Amino acid sequence: MxxxxxxxxxxxxxxxxxxxxxxxxxxxxxxxxxxxxxxxxxxxxxxxxxxxxxxxxxxxxxxxxxxxxxxxxxxxxSTIDVQAVSDARDVVATMHELAVRGVAGHLNPEDIQRMRDANDRFATAVASGDADAALTADEDLHRIPVTALGNRALEATLERFDPLIRRAERTRFKADGQSSVARHNDLITLIESGDAPGAAALAFDLWHTLTTDETPK
Structure with a gap:
């Protein structure tokens, strides 16, 4: 091109x-x-x-x-290397797990609402098949706990490895992502309620189960 x-x-x-x-x-x-x-x-x-x-x-x-x-x-x-994506996925999943565990029960109402708004945009984009908008909304949603935590080392790690995940994710976004909408809602509820172990486990699962041949998280 x-x-x-x-x-x-x-x-x-x-x-x-x-x-x-x-x-x-x-x-x-x-x-x-x-x-x-x-x-x-x-x-x-x-x-x-x-x-x-x-x-x-x-x-x-x-x-x-x-x-x-x-x-x-x-x-x-570079080409999309399955092993490289798998390695990056493991790191990214752990970083998001740490971020969510750290902010569960501490996000202000405005941040919780921003997460819900991002998930609404995600749902609309998935329903219309707009991969770019879906990825943007998904990134916006997951960035909120990361930013709220304020761990610069964690942010730098995600900055380095997240693009590999996003590129692989985009290639599969024609698949059904509706189940991800419900899981996002569950994550937001767990964070809001202060269930740190539950929220952290779900955040890890959302990212760790991602592979290059599965539906998006």
Whole structure:
């Protein structure tokens, strides 16, 4: 797939993290397909930035396993590796388990309502077959306990490994995800009631049971 034409350029004053997120999201949503070569010059022109933040972003994406860099040769989008996804899933599941255990019974009513609103958006997106909207809503829902906990090491771990999960997840989003709506509701109820062990166990299960050939969580 060629580099997309048009689209808004990244503001030159934004931090290098914004370049990283733009490239990460383009890989997760399939704009850049597995095996596609990524040239820093082309990417810099597309985003309207210099090559330096693009090169830094590609290095970070390599650490996450989303690209494969061959020194002096090329950088390509990685294929979806079942073992890599399984390994990332185990780490991500544990991080979300810790986050939910830490905030159960302590989230304010506004955060609980934001989780319910995100699940409503998730349900609507799944019903309409909108994979991008479903993934966004799902990410918004799960991010709330993580942000509320405020553990920066945990957040950094998720930042590194979550994109592998999201990309694999998106490839299966034509499958039925309605059961996930009910499980999200159960998770929110457990968090709100302060059942830390129950909420943590469900959060872990939601992520740990995810594989590349199952329905989304």
């Amino acid at each position: 060629p580099i997309p034409s048009g689209g808004p350029a990244v503001d030159r004053t934004l931090l290098r993290d914004d370049v990283y997120r733009r490239l990460r999201d383009a890989i997760v949503d399939g704009t850049f397909a597995p095996g596609e070569q990524l040239k820093d010059g082309d990417l810099a022109e597309w985003l309207g930035v210099s090559r330096t933040p693009v090169r830094e972003a590609l290095l970070r994406l390599g650490e996450s396993g989303l690209v494969v860099a061959l020194p002096g040769r090329s950088t390509t989008v």
